[in-house]
Amino acid sequence: MQTMSAASERVRFLIIDDHPLFRDALHGAVRVAYPDVETVEAKSIGEALEVLGESSSFDLCLLDLNMPDVQGFEGLLQLRTRHPSLPVVVVSGHEEPRIISEALSYGAAGFIPKSVRKTDLANAIRSVMQGEIHVPENYRPQPADAERDDRAKMVQRLATLTPQQLRVLQMLRQGLLNKQIAYELQVGETTVKAHVSEILRKLNVYSRTQAVIEVSKLDNAELFREQAPF
Structure with missing residues (x-):
């Protein structure tokens, strides 16, 4: 049986970000990795949980940490506790090693800085979909x-x-x-x-x-x- 390549594989992503411009940027990046991707947007954690309550058939969730209805890592924690089988990748403007370490300790499947180029973001998404834990190249784990x-x-x-x-x-x-x-x-x-x-x-x-x-x-x-x- 022949497996599908990333370019032809049909996947479904949930994008959680309250900024419309960055949601558009994420759409562009995931389509570079998976041209046939289906994306669903959520502008808050509450909206995301409603979407997941109606249909949990998502392959990946891309989450901004700074959401209007939660503080700190609460959004990630809610997603991980309520939907533990859903891989969640944090895509954030905060790139401090302490924040990356904490996100990973709470079960994030990866951490992607918002400052990366679209092609790098697409490659990071591919690596997570292949089962890897993606972190920035210059990240060093907490001692x-x-x-x-x-x-x-x-x-x-x-x-x-x-x-x-x-x-x-x-x-x-x-x-x-x-x-x-x-x-x-x-x-x-x-x-x-x-x-x-x-x-x-x-x-x-x-x-x-x-x-x-x-x-x-x-x-x-x-x-x-x-x-x-x-």
């Missing part, structure tokens, strides 16, 4: 010592949580909503919201999704060392 430092800092932040906040965090990891947590703890939803806000502040994260993912990176030994009841 192992720095990664260990980040983990140690998170363990220290966990130690600042009160027993009740630890219980709330445990329930967040179980996927419970505020209403369900309030029922389990026999407190009001307002109290749960206050606990969640304080958890985010103490862990130095911007969303409950990021809190769950960051804590999940720690192994059981690290968690039990701080007597967190997970």
Whole structure:
């Protein structure tokens, strides 16, 4: 059986970017790589999740980090947690190694700077479609010592949580909503919201999704060392 070349292969991409000019640029780049590509646009993470809810049959998602309805990596985190089988490539104007490392740690299939030429962008997309993790040529992974430092800092932040906040965090990891947590703890939803806000502040994260993912990176030994009841 003869396989199709990239030029004739039919693929379907979801482009998530709130800037119409760059959406057009991405359209042009993906058509260089796959002339018969079908692209669907989304101008926000909320719109993208609606599109994916109606049809999850996409081969790749191209995501700008700076979206109007989320902060930081929240858009990437939502896409990865709700649609884990969908490869997501971050296409961003931010090219700092720390941002690239964090995007990859959250499951991005690649990171492409917006500053690259259209042909380089097309080549990067091809490489991801072939199963590679694409990063800029000048990118150097975060040193192992720095990664260990980040983990140690998170363990220290966990130690600042009160027993009740630890219980709330445990329930967040179980996927419970505020209403369900309030029922389990026999407190009001307002109290749960206050606990969640304080958890985010103490862990130095911007969303409950990021809190769950960051804590999940720690192994059981690290968690039990701080007597967190997970």
